Amino acid sequence: MLGAMLAEAWSALLANRLRSILTMLGMIIGVAAVIVMLAIGNGVQAYIERQISSLGTNLLIVNAGAARSGGGFAQGIGTAPTLTLDDAEAIGRLPAVAAAAPVSAFSTQAVAGPANWLTAVTATTPGWFQVQDWFPDEGRAFTEMENRQGARVAVLGRKVADELFGANDPIGQQVRVRGISFTVIGVLPSKGQGIGGADRDDAIVLPLNSAQRMVQGGGPFRRSVRTIMITVERQDELESTQEQISQLLRRRHRLAPSAVDDFNITNVSALGDTFKQTTGALSLLLGAIGGISLVVGGIGIMNIMLVSVTERTREIGIRMAIGAPRSAIRLQFLLEALMLSLAGCLAGVLIGGGISLFISRFLPFPTVISPGSVLIAFAISAGIGIFFGWWPATRAAKLSPIEALRS
Amino acid sequence: MAETPVIDVRNVIKDFPSEAGVFRALHGVSMRVMQGEFLSIVGPSGSGKSTLMNIIGCLDSLTEGQYLFDGRDISAFEEAELAHLRNGSLGFVFQQFNLLPRLSARQNVGLPLVYSGRSRAERDAKAEELLGLVGLAGKERSRPMQLSGGQQQRVAIARALANDPRLLLADEPTGALDTKTGREVLDMVRRLNRERGVTAIIVTHDPGVAASTDRVVRIHDGRITYDGPPTAEALAGAGRQVAADGTPA
Numbered sequence: 001m002l003g004a005m006l007a008e009a010w011s012a013l014l015a016n017r018l019r020s021i022l023t024m025l026g027m028i029i030g031v032a033a034v035i036v037m038l039a040i041g042n043g044v045q046a047y048i049e050r051q052i053s054s055l056g057t058n059l060l061i062v063n064a065g066a067a068r069s070g071g072g073f074a075q076g077i078g079t080a081p082t083l084t085l086d087d088a089e090a091i092g093r094l095p096a097v098a099a100a101a102p103v104s105a106f107s108t109q110a111v112a113g114p115a116n117w118l119t120a121v122t123a124t125t126p127g128w129f130q131v132q133d134w135f136p137d138e139g140r141a142f143t144e145m146e147n148r149q150g151a152r153v154a155v156l157g158r159k160v161a162d163e164l165f166g167a168n169d170p171i172g173q174q175v176r177v178r179g180i181s182f183t184v185i186g187v188l189p190s191k192g193q194g195i196g197g198a199d200r201d202d203a204i205v206l207p208l209n210s211a212q213r214m215v216q217g218g219g220p221f222r223r224s225v226r227t228i229m230i231t232v233e234r235q236d237e238l239e240s241t242q243e244q245i246s247q248l249l250r251r252r253h254r255l256a257p258s259a260v261d262d263f264n265i266t267n268v269s270a271l272g273d274t275f276k277q278t279t280g281a282l283s284l285l286l287g288a289i290g291g292i293s294l295v296v297g298g299i300g301i302m303n304i305m306l307v308s309v310t311e312r313t314r315e316i317g318i319r320m321a322i323g324a325p326r327s328a329i330r331l332q333f334l335l336e337a338l339m340l341s342l343a344g345c346l347a348g349v350l351i352g353g354g355i356s357l358f359i360s361r362f363l364p365f366p367t368v369i370s371p372g373s374v375l376i377a378f379a380i381s382a383g384i385g386i387f388f389g390w391w392p393a394t395r396a397a398k399l400s401p402i403e404a405l406r407s
Numbered sequence: 408m409a410e411t412p413v414i415d416v417r418n419v420i421k422d423f424p425s426e427a428g429v430f431r432a433l434h435g436v437s438m439r440v441m442q443g444e445f446l447s448i449v450g451p452s453g454s455g456k457s458t459l460m461n462i463i464g465c466l467d468s469l470t471e472g473q474y475l476f477d478g479r480d481i482s483a484f485e486e487a488e489l490a491h492l493r494n495g496s497l498g499f500v501f502q503q504f505n506l507l508p509r510l511s512a513r514q515n516v517g518l519p520l521v522y523s524g525r526s527r528a529e530r531d532a533k534a535e536e537l538l539g540l541v542g543l544a545g546k547e548r549s550r551p552m553q554l555s556g557g558q559q560q561r562v563a564i565a566r567a568l569a570n571d572p573r574l575l576l577a578d579e580p581t582g583a584l585d586t587k588t589g590r591e592v593l594d595m596v597r598r599l600n601r602e603r604g605v606t607a608i609i610v611t612h613d614p615g616v617a618a619s620t621d622r623v624v625r626i627h628d629g630r631i632t633y634d635g636p637p638t639a640e641a642l643a644g645a646g647r648q649v650a651a652d653g654t655p656a
Contacts, residue, residue, distance in 0.1 A: 004521045004530075008510075015509050318505045321466060322519045322566065323494020325487050401466045405505070 005328070009335040012308075013343070023304040024344035026297025027384070031348025031377050032355060033290035038376075039356035039367035041283030045276055047365035052272035054191055054200070058098075058235050059131065059269070060242055062091070062228040062249070065262035082262040085208070087252060088228045091245055092127065096237040101128035102208060102225035110204055111176040112164040119160050121177060121204045123211035124229075131231040136186030139171045147207040154182035158190040159201035175204070182206065235269070242267055291380075297344065298384035305337050305392035316396050317404025330397035337389025338382060345381035349374055411478040413573050413606050414440035414463055419472035421458050421629075432458040434629040435472065440608065442573075445600040446622035447609045447637075455629040457578070460610045464497060464576050465489045477573060494522050498567025500596075502579035504559040506551040512538060512562045513547040519569040537565035541595060557588035564595060568605070575599070575607040581616055593619055614642040 013020040064083040085102055092100035104123045109116050122128070129141045142153050154175055161170045161184075170184045191200045208225075232241045242265050249263050309316070316329055356367040421433040432455045440446065450456040461467035462474060465481060474481055476492065484492065493499075498519075506515045516537050517530035525533075538547055541561040551559050560580060567575055577596065581589030593616060599605045609620060617623050618637045625633035625641060633641050 001521055001524050004527065011509055314505070315507055318501075318507065319518070319522075320490065321464070321493060321499045321505075323490050323492075323497075323522045323570075325490040325522070327487070328522055402461055405466075405501075 001328070005332055005335055006339075009332060009339050012336055013339060016308075019304060020340060020343075023300050023340055024297075024347065026293060026300040027341055027344025027381060028297075028348040028351060030290050030293030030295075030297045031345045031381060032352035033293055034287055034377055034380075035349055035352025035369065035373060036355050036359070036367075037283055037286035037290055038373040039352070039369045040359070040363075041279060041287075042368035042370055042373070043360075043363070043365050044279045044283075046368055048272055048275045048279070052269055055132070055268055058232040058238055059267075060230040060232060060238065060245065061266045061268060062087075062230065062245065063264045063266070064224070064226050065264060082253060083225050083228060083249075085223050085225060087249060088125075088225060090248060090252060091228060091230060094241065094244055094248065096233055096241045096244070098231045098233045099127040099130040100228055100230045101125050101131045103128065103227040103229055104208065104211070104225055105227070108178055110160060110164060112173060115164045115166075117160060117163040119157075119163075119202050119204055120198075121206060121211065123206045123208045125208050128205065128229065131229045133231075134188055134191065137189040138169075139184070139186030141186055142207050147209050150209040150212070151207060152180065152182045152210055153185045153207065155186040155188060155205040156184055157188050157201040157203035157205075159199055160204055161187045177204065177206070177211075180210075182210070238267055238269065294380060294384060298341070298388040301337055301340050301385065302388035302392060304340075305333060305389055306395070308336070309333060309392050309396040312396075313399060313404045313407040316399050317401050317407065320399075320401035321405060326397040329399075330393045333393035333396045334386060334389045337393065338385035341381045341385030341388075342378065345378055348381075349377055410441060412439040412441050412475070413444075413477060414438070414608075415473075415475040415478075416459075416463070417473040417475070419459075419462060419474060420470045421455075421462065421467070422470040432629050433462075433469075436626070436629070436631055438624055438631060438634065440574075440606060442606055443600070443604045444622060445597065445607050445620050446624060447611055447617040447620040448624045448626060449611055449614070449617045449642075450626035451612060454626045456610055456626045458629075459626060460576065460578055460608075463574075463608065464499060465493050490522075494519055495570050496573045498570070498572040498575045500560070500563050500567050500575065500577035500580045502582040504551070504556070504563045504583070506559055506562055506566070508551050511548050511550060512543060512554070512565075515551070515562055516565045516569055518566060523570060533569060534565070537568055538562070540568075540599075541565045555588070556584050557591060560584060560588075560592050561595060564592070564599075568599070573606060575605050577607065577609045579611055579613075580609060581611070581613065589616070617642055 062083065083102070088100050088102035091097060101124045106121055107118065108121055110119050110121075125147055126141055126144050129135050135141055136155055139155070141155060142151065146153055154177070156164070156170060156175070164170065164175060165173060170187055173184050174181050175184055176182075188201070188203075188205070230241075230245070232238050246261065246265060250261065253262055255262065319329060353369055356369055360367045416436055416438050418435045418437055419433055420431065420435055423430045423432055436455075436459060448456050448459065458467070462469050465476070465484075469482060477496065481489065481492065507518070510518065513531060513534040516534035520530040520533060535544075535547060538544060541564055543558060543561055543565070546554065546558065551562070554562065560583075564575075575596065580596070581592055584592060596607050596609070597619065600607050609616060611617055620637060623633065623635065623637045623641050624631060635641060
């Protein structure tokens with residue numbers, strides 16, 4: 001009986017094709033909106049997660065503080081030589097810290113034979129590879145010994161290796177940075193775009209001591225570093241370690257209790273959480289708009305089903321006369337409402353999917369249509385079909401057969 | 408043999424509440440119809456014949472009295488039981504055919520079988536058999552709009568027979584047809600009555616139609632005024648042949 005009723009419901013919708021499609025429009029728009037929003041939301045989340053984990057896991061970043069003039073005029077992060085290599089070593093000795101890497105970075109032209117390329121140079125210790133969880137897949141990283149000795153060795157990002165050496169094997173080749181020649185000993189695997197869209201593969205990593213003179217020059221900046229990157233053993237120790245580092249640095253820098261920090265610690269995963277919360281709230285808002293459209297679509301279905309019941313009063317009477325129980329009449333109209341909402345949902349999913357794929361081209365990340373969001377769309381649509389179909393169907397079922405036949 | 412009547416209406420009263428007060432459509436009507444009978448119920452409009460037909464057809468409840476269908480008192484039946492009874496034991500034929508326009512002839516004929524839970528194969532087989540019986544073999548796929556009035560009414564008759572009902576109830580079945588087609592439809596009901604033993608009641612105001620049945624029940628102002636063979640006088644309509652207590656002469 002159900003099969004026959006499904007077929008009849010379908011033919012009833014086909015009989016009023018234009019009206020059915022117009023009725024479905026509300027559902028289509030609502031579902032498409034929800035699908036697109038969830039796809040973008042999921043895409044952003046996945047993107048941020050990738051970015052955060054590409055920075056390294058359980059990462060804390062300490063930046064040198066701002067230089068302050070007598071009038072309290074702060075000049076911005078890194079303008080005061082407050083962090084030193086010794087600070088980095090002291091932090092590295094904290095039990096919860098897996099690795100700490102002082103980092104100095106600058107932009108310069110790298111030259112190899114006839115080729116040259118403007119790139120970002122990172123001068124750091126071998127701990128950096130561990131902090132970043134990023135090790136050369138060709139050649140090797142430099143060692144603590146090489147760093148201490150100021151060995152003229154370099155590890156290249158994929159992009160720099162390609163730009164400078166093309167198809168040739170870069171290992172063992174020379175690359176000149178600010179007039180000093182370094183031997184390439186390793187190439188890092190590609191990591192793609194970082195936060196803010198910078199190409200992370202466009203980089204050269206040098207031992208800190210080897211690059212010292214290029215970086216610091218002299219004066220108050222000698223043996224100072226701008227940034228210390230730290231990876232913590234366990235995620236649940238991130239916040240306590242952040243506090244320990246803060247206290248350690250205040251002690252080492254002999255700051256009075258009333259003085260402000262002359263450094264700045266960033267918890268990257270916490271930053272990610274903030275990002276996620278923001279995008280999550282945005283997705284929720286847009287999803288709510290889609291939800292409102294779904295409810296409006298549902299009311300449209302109810303409206304058209306009421307019209308349909310009125311129009312087909314005689315048909316209902318005939319069916320009752322030939323023995324349709326009220327339950328079958330109700331089921332028939334419920335099925336029609338359900339079919340309207342589900343067909344609208346299907347179209348909405350397809351259109352929403354198409355839009356998601358289309359806008360992916362204009363976003364720096366792919367949108368993600370999860371099976372879960374499609375399932376949710378269908379479940380909600382089915383719910384709407386039944387909820388808004390119930391009243392018209394019940395009205396149909398309650399008709400008196402004689403009255404209905406007379407109409 | 409004490410045969411159980413298909414229809415046994417006993418002192419049925421039907422009231423319709425209205426703003427002007429209660430309107431009594433049937434004033435204690437009694438009649439019996441036995442298996443295999445072919446009769447007509449006649450009377451002018453407003454006489455109560457439609458009300459009586461609705462009650463016989465289990466479409467309406469009665470106010471007072473008793474109605475036994477096949478020996479079962481249906482006054483106490485639930486809505487769902489009445490639907491089941493209409494589906495399995497009654498076949499309706501209407502003046503306006505009342506086919507569903509979206510469905511093919513075969514689907515229309517098979518519709519009652521949908522509600523008795525038969526499979527598609529069973530429905531199609533039965534529908535084709537019945538369409539053959541009413542002379543519409545080859546029209547299975549036609550929609551009502553593609554058929555003539557007479558053909559539509561024959562589809563309706565086939566539909567009424569889908570569940571091999573105890574009673575065929577036809578309300579002005581020739582009313583929307585020209586005389587010749589009406590005649591053919593009537594002959595078909597007559598043939599079904601003779602050859603298959605289908606009990607048939609035709610409600611009509613047309614004396615010509617009533618004349619072709621075996622028994623005429625005339626109703627006037629909610630009372631049966633004649634119940635007997637289709638004599639010329641009975642059909643002419645004054646109807647003084649019934650005693651005051653409602654028993655046939």
